[in-house]
Amino acid sequence: MTPSTPVSVPLVTRPLGLWGSLKHARRNLLEIIPEIATRQPIVSGRTGIRWHMVMDPESIRRILKEKVDDYPKSNTTKAILRPAIGDSLFIAEGAHWHWQRRVAAPVFSHRNIAALGPVMTAAAERASARLEAQTGRAADLHHEMVTATFEVISDVTLSGGQAFDRDDMHRAINSYISETAKVSLFDLLGLPDWVPRLNRMFTQRSMGDMKSVADAAIEARRAAPHAGVPDLLDLLLTGQDPKTSRRMNTEELRDNLLTFIVAGHETTALTLAWALYLCAFDAGVQTRARAEARAVLGDRAACAEDLSALPYIRQIVDEALRLYPPAAFLSRTAQKPDRLCGRDVRPGETVMLPIYALHRHHLLWADPDRFDPDRFSDPKAIDRYAYLPFGDGPRVCIGASFAIQEAVIILATLLARFRFTPVPGRAPKPVLILTLRPEGGVWLNVEPAH
Template sequence: MSQTAPFVMPPHIEPHRKPLSLLQSLRAARRNVLEIIPAIAYTQPIVSGSMGSARWHMVQDPPALRRIYLDNADNYPKSEVMLRMLRPAIGNSLFTAAGADWRWQRRAVAPVFAHRNVTALAPVMTATAERASQRLNAAGPEVEMVGEMLSTTFDVICDVALSGREHFDATVYGDAILRYFETAGKASLLDFLRVPSWFPRPGELLGLGAVKTMHGMVAKAIEARRNQATGQADDLLDFMLKATDPDTGRTMSPKDLLHNMQFFIVAGHETTALALSWALQLLALSPDLQTRASAEARQALGAEPATLDHLDAMPLIRRILDESMRLYPPVGMLAREVIADDRLAGRDIAAGDVIFLPLYALHRHEMLWAEPNIFNPDRFLPDEAAARDRYAYLPFGAGPRVCVGANFAMMQAQIILATLLARFDFTPGPGPLPKPTMLMTVRPDTGITLKISPRR
């Protein structure tokens, strides 16, 4: 592995080394989902245990993950607990639907993320990167980057999804997302006791206001479009308004539209903003590497913001984002249920068991990564990436349900990061370094405040 720059060990979660009780597990899950991952999960391919009457398995073995995601995917549907947390906000949308319902929704939204359409959206991303640069130039010398990057990626997703954001207040919408994560998005004791999902959880009731705020904004945007002649915008909403199942003739109901737009707006800007924020924090801790990345960006861009045509000339920018999402995957833990008996990583798995997919541990696993807690983008040099198992690195999932917007997200992140690195120097802000914490997504517990200064 290349050693052209000193590599740092950024903050991480120190895992527990003794089994947690039911109450300890609940407290950890409500405080930070990453804390329920035991130390042994970072060194073994599979870890099993029980919680009450439920038996669970954490899987970090790439061949077993391939079986879960691809070869036997129908046997491992998404956990009902995870779906319960998401349904109030995104209903039976693309992320939560299953079977034929999922397949037709996937066909309906896939065209907007086809390669030709994603590349056509690059100018929107370039314009957004320029506006973000102007805001940072005016904001210094210290900026909280998570909020700034959320606003930046919100610009992009609103243009792509709705051809504008006149119905959205980014701050109000972002606050509603966070309130939802902190209420309905937290595990309940009732979940651990396997009380049926129809029984209301306290968090769901506390999250109703946040849902009302988010849905109200999305509904206004949809209604405004319905009152116009559709078919000309070529954005995500237009594709969904026109979408028809070729087999049944089905179109999206108003509820389908609302829930899918809600899902894409949240997922489309939250995860990319976090990847950018973590990347900037890591580079602030790695000045030599930041200097290399900045030189690469300035040589490619000059004084201009990044465009699609620049990306091939900036491979280090892409590697930095890949490594940032290895250390801080947008979603650090997923859960699946088991329909029928199976065998994973040499262990018998029974129907009714729960499968945890701790992507945070997978990406830091000692059997898969050298010095796994170290920030080293050279892990993603072409030869090293080609030699690695495809299922050792899963920031966007895998198999038939791989994230439909992965290419869109990476293009957006590269354009924004390159533009900022060409123009600004980032150094750590005051106070302790942020640690990763997960409710629905992996966020920095204290935000990310950086000192910024224009590059000369």
């Protein structure tokens, strides 16, 4: 490994077959991506059902934007997520998705996201205090970032989270992602989701408990609205579809609230953990970022108003999202006949967008495995559909600006105050189950910045 190439996953160079695909997919979904997918616009095959991996930006535009209704989320994706988040905004289709999106979109307006900035700043201060107590030794920055972002999401969804036990909630989420999201043989064979998957039956109790807690919090908020800056639950409770005046009932509120809680903290925690790993990996990048952060912040923590003055910190976040996208593998099911890259796609076939391979594609990125935040010094120079950490089209991640704001605030605050160096022999391994996690944690030495 050279100093310019951080950890990556060796992609497969031979056909795996059904059982090999199952073994690799359950261990690490990235391991089923063929290496040729980083050099070709499309790769097709059959593992039970016929599939296509698409890395061509124009074809991806067609799938995510122009023909979005013809390529809904795959049945496997829905089967994995529905037990936890119901028919929420993330997996709903058609009219049911449209009206929920119209209700939720104003919740994530720039004004509302900026108003939640103080919550992120406070979480950055608490994370800094925890790391202060660990200076002079190694710390698991993935664990620390999970703690920080879960504080943020519980504060901005339920105003402090007094209505639930944060540790219990996080354990339920972690169990769900670790076990329930693993691919089963039935998924590869294309069996309908009403056929039971044993690994998705074991976490039903914890999911039920989580839903009960959320339901109780919603009803309590209806009975006694809280004062102060409206949080996401307040905004959802008062939101209505501008076309139909429909409001979300308790079940719909709960499913969307849990979507924001599960996705909102997990993806940002991973972005921060990988960004800190990369900064420790490249001391020059870290030094430059620290100089920018200190020039803007001095001794204080970052806030939402600082974002425009922290362009290099933002570039580091963007490059971390390129190398280690939390949602590194998207899957769709074709509903109508189509042609992608000159290849026939038939109804019922699986169309996969391996974002991990797209972001490391040799036809789209120069020296794609190298860590280089300066790639993003001019975002307009990057093909919009070559870089998709939040998806795109009508179903682009509704919380993207929330995640970026939070990541820049916390990263800038920590880099201004601490110096991070790698722990020899403890490099993280990128492992994709539902999200792209650093197996083994992100262990870094923590020292005060001088």
